[in-house]
Amino acid sequence: MRKIALMLSVFILMASLVFAQVRNVTGKVTDDKGLAVAGAAIQAKGTKIGTVSSTDGTFTLTIPTSVKTLIISAVNAESTEVGVAGNLTIILKPVTGSLSEVVVVAYGQLKKTNITGSVTTVKAADIEDKPFTSVDKALQGTVAGLQSTSSSGAPGANTDIRIRGIGSITAGASPLWVIDGAIATTGDLSTQTTTANALSSLNPDDIESISVLKDAASTSIYGSRGANGVIIVTTKRAKAGKSAINFTAEDGANTLAFKPSNKPLNSIQSQTLLRESLINAGYATDNASADAVITDPVNGLGIPAGYTNTNTNWLDVVTRTGNQAQYNLSISGGDPKTQFYASAGSFNQLGTTIASDFRRYNGNISITHKASDKLTFSAGLNGSTSDQNTPLNTGNFGNPILAQFFLLPWYTPYNKDGSLRYNDADGEFPLGGGYL
Secondary structure, X not given: OHHHHHHHHHHHHHHHHHHOOEEEEEEEEEEOOOXXXXXXXXXXXXXXXXXXOOOOOEEEEEEEOOOOEEEEEOOOEOOEEEEOOOEEEEEEOEOOOOHHHEEEEOOEEEEHHHOOOOEEEEEHHHOOOOOOOOHHHHOOOOOOOOEXXXXXXXXXXXXXXXXXXXXXXXXXXXXEEEXXXXXXXXXXXXXXXXXXXXXXXXXXXXXXXXXXXXXXXXHHHHHHHHOOOEEEEEEOOOOOEEEEEEEEEEEEEEXXXXXXXXXXXXXXXXXXXXXXXXXXXXXXXXXXXXXXXXXXXXXXXXOOOOHHHOXXXXXXXXXXXXXXXXXXXXEEEEOOOEEEEEEEEEEEEEOOEOOOEEEEEEEEEEEEEEOOOOOEEXXXXXXXXXXXXXXXXXXXXXXXXXXXXXXXXXXXXXXXXXXXXXXXXXXXXXXXXXXX
16 A cells, blocks of 8 residues: 555656646737737747647647747738747737839739739839939939930930830830829920920939839730830838938039040131132132132121131030039838828039030928728829020021031130120121131
C-alpha cells in the first residue's frame, strides 16, 4: 500500500512539472476599425507552434513558458509582434501601397503586378525640382521607347512626343494627355509666334505620378483617341500625416548651346563683296565708281562715306545670357478624417534671344473629409496663369535670329545718344546706315 501511494505521488509531481512548462494564451484579432479578422495567423516566435483566429477573431494557443512573443499576420494587413499576456487584443493595420506599386490606368488604379499591358510609371521624385518649363520635357530620357523632341529653344516651347511612332500622314501622332481624369488640350497653340505649349501652364512640382500607356491593351478604354498612346497625369492630393511644409528655390543662367564657329563678315569684307556685285552687275567699272554708287544719296544706295568704320556683330546683339528662377511652396497634412494639400509656385525664364521670355504663377489646393465609412467629400482646385513672349513666326523679319542674317555690319542698333534705334526720326540714312 505504501508503495502504491509513493508511486502515485511521484506521478502527480512529474505531471505538474510537465504542465508547468506550458501555458494557454487567448486573445482577439481586429482591424483598425474594430472589426474581427478571421483567419489571422498567430505563431509563437522562434517555434513552429501556431493557430488561426476564428470567425469572430478569437484564438487560443498553448505555448511553452519560454516563448515571450507572438507573431500575428493576415492578408492585406501589416504583420505585427506582441508580447505574451493572459488575454490579448491585437489590432492589425491595413497595408498601404506605395506609388511604385500602384499604376493609374484609365478611371482607376491597379497594382503593377496585375497589369498585363505595357505601362511605365514616373514618380514625383523624378519630376519635381527639375529646371523644365513643362512636364513633357521632364519625360525625356525617363521612359523607355518614348521620343521627345523640341523644334524651338524658346521659353515655354512645345515638345513633340512620340510613343507609338507615326501612324498617319495627315492626322496627328501625339499621345492623348489625361490630367486627373480629364482629357486635356495639348500641343502647339501658337499662330503667328514660333511656339506655345499648353502643358507649360502645369507646374511639374504639383505632379504626383505619370503613367505612360503604350500598347493597345492599355489604351483600348480610350478608343481611337488613344491610338498614339496615353499619358495619365495625377496631381498631388491631400494625405493623412504629420503637417509638413516644403519650400524649394532655384536660380540659374541659360546660354546658347551652339554658336556658329565662322564669324560674320565685317564692314571691310562686306564692302569688298558689295563693290564686286556692283561691278559684275554693270553699275560700276572699278572700285572708285562702285564707292560713288554706294554713297550717292540720289542715284545710289545712299550709304554715307566712312560706313566701314562701324562693325556690328548682329548675332551678339540679338542674343544674350538668359536666366531662370523658380520658387515652390507646399503645405500638407491632416488626420485620418480630414486631409489637406496646398501649394503655390512661380517660374520665370528669360530666353537667350531678345524678345523671348516665359512667366508662370500657379496654385493648387485640395481637401478631403471622411464623414463616415461610406461617405467621403473631396474638393480640389488647380489654377495657373502664364505669360509667354516669343519671336514672330511670320515675314517682315520679325524674328531676331532670322533678321540678323540680313543686317549689314555697318548698321547700328543705337542712336547717337546711345538710345535704341528702332525708328530713324531724323530721316538720315534711309537704308539704315550706322551713325559714324
